[in-house]
Amino acid sequence: MTEWVLANHFTQIMESLASGVLAVDASRRILLANRAACLHLGLAENDLPAGSHCSDTPIPEPFRTAIFDVMEKKQALTRREVLLTLDNGTRREIGFSASLLGTPEAFGGAVFLFVDMTERRALERAAEVNRQLAQVGELTAGVVHELRNPLMVIGGNAELLQRVIPPENPGRRNLDAILKETKVLERLVAQFLGFARPFEIEWSPCRAQSIVDRTIAVCQSAANAKSVALHSRVVPPGFVFMGDENKFPQVLINITGNAIDAVPQGGEVILAARREDSDAVFEITDNGPGIHLNPAEDIFRPFFSRKEGGTGLGLAICQRIVTAHKGTISFANRPEGGARFVVRLPLGMGDQS
CATH class of the missing domain: 3.30.450.20 (PAS domain)
Structure with missing residues (x-):
């Protein structure tokens, strides 16, 4: 040779x-x-x-x-x-x-x-999420049983007292603080439930424009409070995809809300939806500081959060909902600054069982 x-x-x-x-x-x-x-x-x-x-x-x-x-x-x-x-x-x-x-x-x-190793590590992290999900499920059952009913009683009575105690009363400030913290605890319990409770996707045709409009409506007040410019666009405006019209908006609302929190005063957040081949693609971009992780850190891992007061469950819930839709969720830092989240769902599922 x-x-x-x-x-x-x-x-x-x-x-x-x-x-x-x-x-x-x-x-x-x-x-x-x-x-x-x-x-x-x-x-x-x-x-x-x-x-x-x-x-x-x-x-x-x-x-x-x-x-x-x-x-x-x-x-x-x-x-x-x-x-x-x-x-x-x-x-x-x-x-x-x-x-x-x-x-x-x-x-x-x-x-x-x-x-x-990216795909292999992602699969390993997904398996770890499932393991933690089982643990959180057991924990949540106890948390809900012990906390939810007392919280409802505390919150309900605080609201009743708020109606009869005038703002100038010296004790009104303490009452307002009780009601505020009660709502925080109720939100935490609700997030635990959202992460741990088994659920099924209720498939129906969803108009992308309606989903985006609903997200903007929910997030607009938070954007106004920081003078953040909140924009949206849908191309083509009338396109439809198969999804759960109640659960999927939670994904866009959570990510858009995080983006508003991340950008500086007077920043910009854009929510865009487009039809790309056989997929519905939702993209949330901002001009904040971006997301900078250490090796092995995963923002979709339950309880991982760098936000003050964050539970670390919001993005984990988003990933779970997107996965149930047979879709994917990813993020990257933009070269010009800020972060970009991309959620990709199949337009039609055929067999949604």
Whole structure:
């Protein structure tokens, strides 16, 4: 077998691998990068040419730092993970190992073998959500039994007293505080119920325009309080999708409300809906600070929240409702600043059982 044939087979084998392969010599110049390496790192096919120095290529952080760390320490690595944020704002979890070329004494470089773990980790987190869901369900049954009825009694009596005690009465301030905190507790109990209680989707044709208008109506007062410009658009205006007209609006209301909370005074939030092929796509964008997570953090995980007074259940409930609609929910930071949430649902489900 000729040398050319061997080289051709080698190239075909490398390009057929689903795993990314990146070989770097001792001077940190690229010896080889297959097509999957560029794909997993969110790069174009010609962004990692042989002979180029790693510093002169768009290898995203923190993967670049991991490469330089291996080269400097001359130590192999196994089963490490890094979280990449690509130029378009999407996040990708990369699992990688590094093997040395030669020996630490006669160091010739390193070969990095890596795969995109994003989907696998998402499935693992979904399984963890289901496990936590079972635990929360047991907890909620006790919480509701012990708290809901007393809260209704406290809230109802406080409202009755509020009607007969004038605002100038010295005790009125304490009464108002009792009623306010009672409503907060009622909201917490309701969120626990919304997350833990089993539910079924009641399928019916839903007009996207009506769903968007309802969301804007609910969120408008919160936007006005912060002088936030709240805009909406639906293209085409009359398109219809199959969904639960009572449960699905909760998703848009929650995400839009979060966006209003996140933007500064006088900020902007846009709720847009469009028909895209066989999907209904709802997009909520804002010009706030964006969402910056540490590795392994997941904003859809129950009880994860950075909002003061937040329960960490709002987005978990949203994900549950969207999943029940056979849809997906995702987010990314916008290059120009702010965050973008995208909810994608099938237009028609056929068999909605």
